[in-house]
Amino acid sequence: MRTALVLGTGLIGTSAALALAGRGVRVHLSDRDPERARMAAALGAGTEGEPEPGAPADLAVVAVPPAHIATAVAEVQRRGLARGVIDVGSVKGGPRRELAERGGDLRTYLGSHPMSGREQSGPLAATADLFEGRPWVLTPTPGTDTEVLNLALELIALCGAVPVVMDADAHDRAVALVSHTPHLLSSLVAARLADAAETDVRLCGQGIRDVTRIAGSDPGMWVDILSANPGPVADILAEVAADLETAVRALRELDSADEAERAAGAEGIEELLRRGNAGRARVPGKHGQAPTAYETVTVLISDRPGQLARIFADAGSVGVNIEDVRIEHATGQQAGYMQLMVEPGAVPVLEQELRERGWALRT
Ligand SMILES: NC(=O)c1ccc[n+]([C@@H]2O[C@H](COP(=O)([O-])OP(=O)(O)OC[C@H]3O[C@@H](n4cnc5c(N)ncnc54)[C@H](O)[C@@H]3O)[C@@H](O)[C@H]2O)c1
Numbered sequence: 001m002r003t004a005l006v007l008g009t010g011l012i013g014t015s016a017a018l019a020l021a022g023r024g025v026r027v028h029l030s031d032r033d034p035e036r037a038r039m040a041a042a043l044g045a046g047t048e049g050e051p052e053p054g055a056p057a058d059l060a061v062v063a064v065p066p067a068h069i070a071t072a073v074a075e076v077q078r079r080g081l082a083r084g085v086i087d088v089g090s091v092k093g094g095p096r097r098e099l100a101e102r103g104g105d106l107r108t109y110l111g112s113h114p115m116s117g118r119e120q121s122g123p124l125a126a127t128a129d130l131f132e133g134r135p136w137v138l139t140p141t142p143g144t145d146t147e148v149l150n151l152a153l154e155l156i157a158l159c160g161a162v163p164v165v166m167d168a169d170a171h172d173r174a175v176a177l178v179s180h181t182p183h184l185l186s187s188l189v190a191a192r193l194a195d196a197a198e199t200d201v202r203l204c205g206q207g208i209r210d211v212t213r214i215a216g217s218d219p220g221m222w223v224d225i226l227s228a229n230p231g232p233v234a235d236i237l238a239e240v241a242a243d244l245e246t247a248v249r250a251l252r253e254l255d256s257a258d259e260a261e262r263a264a265g266a267e268g269i270e271e272l273l274r275r276g277n278a279g280r281a282r283v284p285g286k287h288g289q290a291p292t293a294y295e296t297v298t299v300l301i302s303d304r305p306g307q308l309a310r311i312f313a314d315a316g317s318v319g320v321n322i323e324d325v326r327i328e329h330a331t332g333q334q335a336g337y338m339q340l341m342v343e344p345g346a347v348p349v350l351e352q353e354l355r356e357r358g359w360a361l362r363t
């Protein structure tokens with residue numbers, strides 16, 4: 001691929017553009033809001049503006065909210081801005097049907113969806129490595145042009161992602177389970193905090209931060225996403241509601257004076273928690289591999305420049321690969337705990353090295 005047009009230079013469009021530009025693709029950047037295209041260009045994601053008339057880009061990447069995808073794809077096709085068009089929307093069935101209704105060319109259009117994102121929007125939140133090692137769904141049909149499919153596969157490779165081919169409606173049912181329902185549940189938990197007392201909220205620890213991160217997303221975008229996939233999400237939410245009723249009943253039993261009822265309540269809750277363990281164990285690890293059981297080495301760090309670089313360098317000096325990291329910030333102190341996730345075999349050597357270099361470890 002030599003040239004690409006990215007239409008919609010928000011989080012996802014600019015991230016893809018940064019990855020493409022970084023690998024030598026000439027990227028044209030366009031957005032309904034010209035300031036956003038300018039900002040993406042200033043970040044090094046390409047040049048602002050559309051391809052010259054008569055010189056279409058190899059591939060257009062439409063990265064606008066789901067409600068605008070079909071119109072934007074049809075417009076790119078009508079104006080001949082690119083030889084093939086993909087979109088990156090979170091929902092696949094609806095936009096495809098809408099494009100068909102508008103008389104768009106379904107042969108040179110391919111619906112896609114990178115399974116990676118953030119709770120922030122806009123070009124300033126974009127990063128070139130956003131899609132590294134993540135699944136990127138493609139929904140070709142027997143009529144899809146082979147050249148467009150190949151260009152999409154090339155784009156995914158340039159972004160470091162892993163292609164997954166699916167039927168559009170099967171994709172929508174799957175993301176209802178792994179993305180859209182979790183999003184709503186995160187918002188529901190976070191909503192409990194909106195009017196809570198300050199004395200309660202100040203106790204927030206890592207657990208609630210993990211559960212509510214995605215509740216910080218743009219409501220406008222999520223109304224759009226959920227409006228394009230309401231049925232499958234409502235089906236799963238109804239199942240969650242049944243589990244919630246079971247949980248409430250079990251908790252009321254735990255509160256009972258009757259010993260047998262308390263035992264039944266404990267059994268009910270334990271069953272829910274165990275099902276949670278079983279589901280959590282199925283979440284794939286890095287690069288879509290089976291989940292790896294990493295061990296955690298927890299180190300006290302002070303909130304000063306250079307601390308993170310120093311700890312990574314110290315781990316690297318004994319050949320230990322940090323698989324994942326998490327920081328637990330201490331309330332009211334310029335310090336925190338840094339959790340370093342490593343292969344179990346690497347724990348003794350990492351702990352010894354860090355102690356020798358003066359780090360305080362939490363045991
Ligand atoms: N945010 C995520 O985590 C995530 C992950 C994967 C896929 N997606 C999908 O990617 C798409 C973009 O989401 P985002 O998070 O980058 O949103 P964003 O709000 O950061 O960016 C969307 C951009 O599209 C522009 N835009 C809107 N309508 C337009 C139009 N008709 N023509 C040109 N530009 C237009 C907006 O000005 C904005 O700059 C959505 O379809 C979303 O479902 C989002």
Ligand SMILES: O=C(O)C(=O)C[C@]1(C(=O)O)C=C[C@@H](O)C=C1
Pocket residue numbers: 089090114115116117118119120178179180214
């Ligand atoms: O990590 C996040 O912030 C996301 O919400 C990303 C996430 C997801 O649910 O995994 C959200 C919507 C997208 O369509 C794809 C990815």
